[in-house]
Amino acid sequence: MSLIVHKYGGTSMGSVERIQNVARRVAKWHAAGHQVVVVPSAMSGETNRLLGLAKEINSQPDGRELDMLAATGEQASSALLAMALLSQGVPARSYTGWQVPVKTDSSFTKARIKSIDDVRIRTDLDQGRVVIVTGFQGIDEEGNITTLGRGGSDTSAVAVATAIKADECLIYTDVDGVYTTDPRVVPEARRMTVVSFEEMLEMASLGSKILQIRSVEFAGKYRVPLRVLSSLTDPLLPLEEEMTSGTLITFEEDKKMEAAVVSGIAFSRDEAKITLRAVPDTPGVAYSILGPVAAANIDVDMILQNVSVEGTTDFSFTVNRNDFARTLDLLKTQVAPAVCAREIVSDEKVCKVSIVGIGMRSHVGVASLMFRTLSEEGINIQMISTSEIKTSVVINDKYMELAVRALHKAFGLDQDQSQRPQP
Amino acid sequence: MSLIVHKYGGTSMGSVERIQNVARRVAKWHAAGHQVVVVPSAMSGETNRLLGLAKEINSQPDGRELDMLAATGEQASSALLAMALLSQGVPARSYTGWQVPVKTDSSFTKARIKSIDDVRIRTDLDQGRVVIVTGFQGIDEEGNITTLGRGGSDTSAVAVATAIKADECLIYTDVDGVYTTDPRVVPEARRMTVVSFEEMLEMASLGSKILQIRSVEFAGKYRVPLRVLSSLTDPLLPLEEEMTSGTLITFEEDKKMEAAVVSGIAFSRDEAKITLRAVPDTPGVAYSILGPVAAANIDVDMILQNVSVEGTTDFSFTVNRNDFARTLDLLKTQVAPAVCAREIVSDEKVCKVSIVGIGMRSHVGVASLMFRTLSEEGINIQMISTSEIKTSVVINDKYMELAVRALHKAFGLDQDQSQRPQP
Numbered sequence: 001m002s003l004i005v006h007k008y009g010g011t012s013m014g015s016v017e018r019i020q021n022v023a024r025r026v027a028k029w030h031a032a033g034h035q036v037v038v039v040p041s042a043m044s045g046e047t048n049r050l051l052g053l054a055k056e057i058n059s060q061p062d063g064r065e066l067d068m069l070a071a072t073g074e075q076a077s078s079a080l081l082a083m084a085l086l087s088q089g090v091p092a093r094s095y096t097g098w099q100v101p102v103k104t105d106s107s108f109t110k111a112r113i114k115s116i117d118d119v120r121i122r123t124d125l126d127q128g129r130v131v132i133v134t135g136f137q138g139i140d141e142e143g144n145i146t147t148l149g150r151g152g153s154d155t156s157a158v159a160v161a162t163a164i165k166a167d168e169c170l171i172y173t174d175v176d177g178v179y180t181t182d183p184r185v186v187p188e189a190r191r192m193t194v195v196s197f198e199e200m201l202e203m204a205s206l207g208s209k210i211l212q213i214r215s216v217e218f219a220g221k222y223r224v225p226l227r228v229l230s231s232l233t234d235p236l237l238p239l240e241e242e243m244t245s246g247t248l249i250t251f252e253e254d255k256k257m258e259a260a261v262v263s264g265i266a267f268s269r270d271e272a273k274i275t276l277r278a279v280p281d282t283p284g285v286a287y288s289i290l291g292p293v294a295a296a297n298i299d300v301d302m303i304l305q306n307v308s309v310e311g312t313t314d315f316s317f318t319v320n321r322n323d324f325a326r327t328l329d330l331l332k333t334q335v336a337p338a339v340c341a342r343e344i345v346s347d348e349k350v351c352k353v354s355i356v357g358i359g360m361r362s363h364v365g366v367a368s369l370m371f372r373t374l375s376e377e378g379i380n381i382q383m384i385s386t387s388e389i390k391t392s393v394v395i396n397d398k399y400m401e402l403a404v405r406a407l408h409k410a411f412g413l414d415q416d417q418s419q420r421p422q423p
Numbered sequence: 424m425s426l427i428v429h430k431y432g433g434t435s436m437g438s439v440e441r442i443q444n445v446a447r448r449v450a451k452w453h454a455a456g457h458q459v460v461v462v463p464s465a466m467s468g469e470t471n472r473l474l475g476l477a478k479e480i481n482s483q484p485d486g487r488e489l490d491m492l493a494a495t496g497e498q499a500s501s502a503l504l505a506m507a508l509l510s511q512g513v514p515a516r517s518y519t520g521w522q523v524p525v526k527t528d529s530s531f532t533k534a535r536i537k538s539i540d541d542v543r544i545r546t547d548l549d550q551g552r553v554v555i556v557t558g559f560q561g562i563d564e565e566g567n568i569t570t571l572g573r574g575g576s577d578t579s580a581v582a583v584a585t586a587i588k589a590d591e592c593l594i595y596t597d598v599d600g601v602y603t604t605d606p607r608v609v610p611e612a613r614r615m616t617v618v619s620f621e622e623m624l625e626m627a628s629l630g631s632k633i634l635q636i637r638s639v640e641f642a643g644k645y646r647v648p649l650r651v652l653s654s655l656t657d658p659l660l661p662l663e664e665e666m667t668s669g670t671l672i673t674f675e676e677d678k679k680m681e682a683a684v685v686s687g688i689a690f691s692r693d694e695a696k697i698t699l700r701a702v703p704d705t706p707g708v709a710y711s712i713l714g715p716v717a718a719a720n721i722d723v724d725m726i727l728q729n730v731s732v733e734g735t736t737d738f739s740f741t742v743n744r745n746d747f748a749r750t751l752d753l754l755k756t757q758v759a760p761a762v763c764a765r766e767i768v769s770d771e772k773v774c775k776v777s778i779v780g781i782g783m784r785s786h787v788g789v790a791s792l793m794f795r796t797l798s799e800e801g802i803n804i805q806m807i808s809t810s811e812i813k814t815s816v817v818i819n820d821k822y823m824e825l826a827v828r829a830l831h832k833a834f835g836l837d838q839d840q841s842q843r844p845q846p
Contacts, residue, residue: 016476016479016480019480020480050499053439053499053503054502054503054506056439057439057442057443057503057506057507057510058506058507058509058510061506061509061510062505062506062509064516065502065503065505065506065509065516065517066502066506068498068501068502068505068517068519069498069499069502069503069506071498072495072496072498072499073495075491075492075494075495075498076473076476076492076495078491079477079488079489079491079492080476080477080480080488080492082485082488082491083477083480083481083484083485083488083489083492084480084481086481086484086485086488087480087481087484093487093488094488094491096491096568098521099566099567143522144522145519
């Protein structure tokens with residue numbers, strides 16, 4: 001008997017019929033003797049519907065009230081799933097974030113989980129019930145409802161799995177695993193059966209939409225084995241088959257059978273680039289620029305500071321395109337005058353493309369193959385950022401698909417591992 | 424400065440535009456220096472949408488999960504109203520039932536309020552905020568979400584008004600007051616400017632849909648002055664005018680200017696009649712019949728037991744038509760065998776029509792005018808029930824409109840008070 005967490009995305013919960021399919025799948029695990037906790041997202045479209053209403057009222061609605069509103073989506077889908085399980089004869093009970101409780105900080109719309117009480121969940125599991133915990137939400141110290149931000153249900157699932165020490169956390173979604181890149185852009189993309197935690201972390205942070213990055217961080221920190229698998233298969237698929245399907249995200253490198261040099265190509269179009277030109281290069285200037293940005297709860301991604309020329313430096317960074325206007329406003333009114341920048345240059349028509357692979361650690365020449373490939377396609381690189389297992393470039397966003405396809409081919413990701421070229 | 428509770432129904436909250444109108448109206452009261460607590464219903468259609476999803480999954484969904492689901496409607500509308508107020512520059516904050524908390528018993532889908540903590544509400548009011556409390560819902564001792572049943576937001580509003588000792592509880596709705604009867608059935612129906620609490624109680628319990636009966640009971644118990652008024656007037660109507668519009672439900676009889684013999688005609692089509700024939704007339708037989716019905720949480724309305732003939736009696740009662748199948752099943756399988764009833768006769772094509780009036784107390788002949796009027800229209804009376812201030816009859820439901828119109832005319836309700844006939 002295992003203790004398993006299932007997470008179902010909005011598409012999997014998208015209609016009454018699909019919810020009943022989820023219930024059948026959960027019932028199969030329950031019947032096989034497993035203890036199951038389910039973390040569902042809101043029915044697809046519901047969160048957008050709610051946020052749409054909010055935006056009609058105010059283009060920048062109050063965070064506390066927005067969370068109060070958005071949290072209803074998961075509460076409704078969780079209750080419906082409990083009903084579906086009960087009507088299939090499976091004892092089940094749903095809980096909201098505050099009922100568990102899932103305690104978070106007070107950063108409305110992007111709260112972080114601080115702790116999860118496992119008493120209620122364990123009591124119900126021990127009584128043979130399937131426990132449903134609403135994804136995406138929690139409660140802060142003052143008793144306000146908080147949400148974890150888009151894709152937060154993944155994080156909820158992993159956090160619950162950690163709290164109850166689950167054997168595995170299964171992320172059911174509308175794709176059948178993690179691919180070398182998005183198959184909609186590169187039809188030759190291949191599913192990975194195993195991927196390392198570090199690679200998944202880079203893939204997630206770089207715009208691969210399968211898992212929210214924080215869920216992968218969480219899983220890494222607490223070493224929760226994650227599996228991404230399809231919710232669109234027959235819910236009554238033999239359990240043995242389902243248990244080994246999809247992509248396993250592992251923490252043991254020797255388990256990684258396909259230790260390719262480059263495992264995948266990630267990309268993100270939601271990028272915007274901002275440069276402060278000719279900033280006097282004094283100690284602490286980076287903090288003077290990014291401190292106020294962080295204080296405004298804006299996530300900064302790439303940061304690039306050129307070497308100093310005549311006592312001044314150019315300071316560039318990227319933010320999510322949704323935060324672009326707000327960031328620019330902040331820089332113009334507060335930051336640029338304070339640090340005496342000569343001007344602000346910005347571009348919201350950029351994208352980021354990255355190659356990711358644990359194998360890069362021990363192989364030279366990977367980055368240069370990337371740059372050569374882009375150069376041969378006539379694509380200008382605007383920014384470069386590297387880490388141990390990834391190299392990212394910022395380019396004009398009109399070249400995004402072209403770059404991804406070219407890199408996917410150059411690194412042989414459309415071929416069997418054994419036939420891939422070694423740079 | 425007064426302390427006022429506003430309650431808005433689903434129609435008043437039915438769209439973003441209407442929610443903004445509600446916000447404008449509330450802002451007007453706030454700007455005039457009043458402390459305002461608002462209790463909104465779910466956006467019209469939302470509760471039906473949610474219950475529809477539940478019914479698709481299971482025709483008799485689990486009560487706990489149903490409440491978990493249904494409570495989301497008011498949570499969403501409350502958050503939207505808070506956003507609308509904030510965007511109009513009015514400080515506001517919304518609270519769910521469990522956040523206040525509104526404590527109830529554990530009768531899912533028809534819970535009763537046990538207590539309301541006023542600390543959070545008062546703290547916010549004292550800080551100049553408008554406080555929004557989700558209607559319809561609460562939390563039981565085990566921390567489960569409960570709902571108060573259809574129309575429960577009225578009860579929430581009155582309960583909140585009681586808890587904070589509000590000066591008046593304003594029930595904004597899509598009609599402009601309480602009428603002598605439903606104007607859709609009798610176009611000559613007239614609005615009452617004042618109605619006594621007792622009359623309103625009878626009107627509500629008899630199917631007048633304006634207020635949930637429990638809210639009137641609550642208001643009566645704690646003597647909260649209630650006013651029913653229109654939410655469809657210009658939200659920026661002069662406050663003085665709005666404060667005296669609609670119908671005031673009063674507890675002081677001398678305030679009632681139009682002390683008519685009969686104040687109004689109430690009716691309800693959602694009735695079903697069940698008779699147990701030839702039940703041996705032993706002591707305790709009524710309890711043997713109705714005990715199991717009450718235990719199944721079925722509300723019984725009229726109860727009628729004829730005098731005993733040859734040691735047996737016929738025992739009749741009415742239930743809401745929605746509970747009819749369930750009640751009949753219960754009687755057939757459990758009750759009838761236990762009390763040795765000869766047979767069960769039932770009819771779900773009946774309705775109830777009632778005349779209501781405080782003046783009936785001191786006037787004879789009111790009931791006989793009612794019976795004569797129905798007889799002249801050729802309508803057969805199946806059951807009769809009376810109280811101090813009302814007389815109800817059960818008739819075939821095809822005669823409902825005819826009966827209401829005839830009685831409305833016979834008691835002169837379409838005329839000024841001074842010109843009404845005295846029976």
